[in-house]
Amino acid sequence: MINKKTIAEVVITPNLYTMKPLEKIEKVKVLLPVFPGTNCDYDTARAFEKEDAESQIFVFRNLNEKEINASIDEMSRLIDESHILALSGGFSAGDEPDGSGKFIANILNHPKIKDAVERLLAKNFLILGICNGFQALIKSGLLPFGKIGSVTPDSPTLTRNDINRHVSHITKTVIASLQSPWLQSFQKGEVHQIAVSHGEGKFVVNEHIAEQLFKNGQVAFQYCDFEGNPSMEKEHNPNGSFYAIEGIVSDCGKILGKMGHSERKGENLYKNISGNKEQNIFRNAVEYFCN
Numbered sequence: 001m002i003n004k005k006t007i008a009e010v011v012i013t014p015n016l017y018t019m020k021p022l023e024k025i026e027k028v029k030v031l032l033p034v035f036p037g038t039n040c041d042y043d044t045a046r047a048f049e050k051e052d053a054e055s056q057i058f059v060f061r062n063l064n065e066k067e068i069n070a071s072i073d074e075m076s077r078l079i080d081e082s083h084i085l086a087l088s089g090g091f092s093a094g095d096e097p098d099g100s101g102k103f104i105a106n107i108l109n110h111p112k113i114k115d116a117v118e119r120l121l122a123k124n125f126l127i128l129g130i131c132n133g134f135q136a137l138i139k140s141g142l143l144p145f146g147k148i149g150s151v152t153p154d155s156p157t158l159t160r161n162d163i164n165r166h167v168s169h170i171t172k173t174v175i176a177s178l179q180s181p182w183l184q185s186f187q188k189g190e191v192h193q194i195a196v197s198h199g200e201g202k203f204v205v206n207e208h209i210a211e212q213l214f215k216n217g218q219v220a221f222q223y224c225d226f227e228g229n230p231s232m233e234k235e236h237n238p239n240g241s242f243y244a245i246e247g248i249v250s251d252c253g254k255i256l257g258k259m260g261h262s263e264r265k266g267e268n269l270y271k272n273i274s275g276n277k278e279q280n281i282f283r284n285a286v287e288y289f290c291n
Helices: 004-009 041-049 065-080 102-108 111-122 132-140 207-215 281-290
Strands: 029-034 054-059 084-087 126-130 157-159 167-175 191-198 202-204 219-223 245-249 255-258
Touching: 029 041, 029 065, 041 054, 041 084, 041 281, 054 065, 065 111, 084 132, 102 111, 102 132, 111 126, 126 132, 126 281, 132 157, 132 255, 202 245, 207 245, 219 255
Parallel strands: 029 054, 029 084, 084 126, 126 255
Antiparallel strands: 157 202, 167 191, 167 219, 219 245, 245 255
């Protein structure tokens, strides 16, 4: 049994993920769809390009039915031409009530987009969702189950922060698993200082599914204290997430979702913040294809 108050005692020792793409990749192509409210696309594109990937920002047009249908056709084609689908942070549809990310999740559930995503995963390619993108992955079923439309009444969700307002600061997270190409360069127990900026980032999950996530090595990151111990204390857990969960991967390891903005990094960006501020999931993903 897992207890939220004793999560530091949970010990997971997964094996390093060894899956490889089905084809040789010369240049990693990343698709970054932009939806109403997306605001982290440039940072995310830059983070991938710094690792020599090719990023393509695609604006999903929703002015009318014709534009929506054209965007769905174009997005499905671009997914087929890409190796990584990355859903950036932001506030989709103005952080629509009762759960942000629903607009993006609805697009992911469209049959044409769903089929394209399934083809991408069948090729052992990758998906990333940060903040608003994480919300979309959760609400579509891609996390934690790896399949669009697999949401049930017991599925995990992301809801309003405990303080019932937006939080924006630097927080500490610890690596809890290595079961994904996104995590392959890290060490279990490694601590990073990560920027968070969200109003609905509280990860809520029942005990049974939480136990499965930990057992499968699907809990990728946890909020932690100064010693790297997962923590439910408000000082360290900015939104009150159950079991201090900040990010998870799918059971296949190909999909990563997290609330912290790993893309918000750069020389001298946080001069007054100590610790390791570079959580380079982007390099890990590119090296997965190229090595």
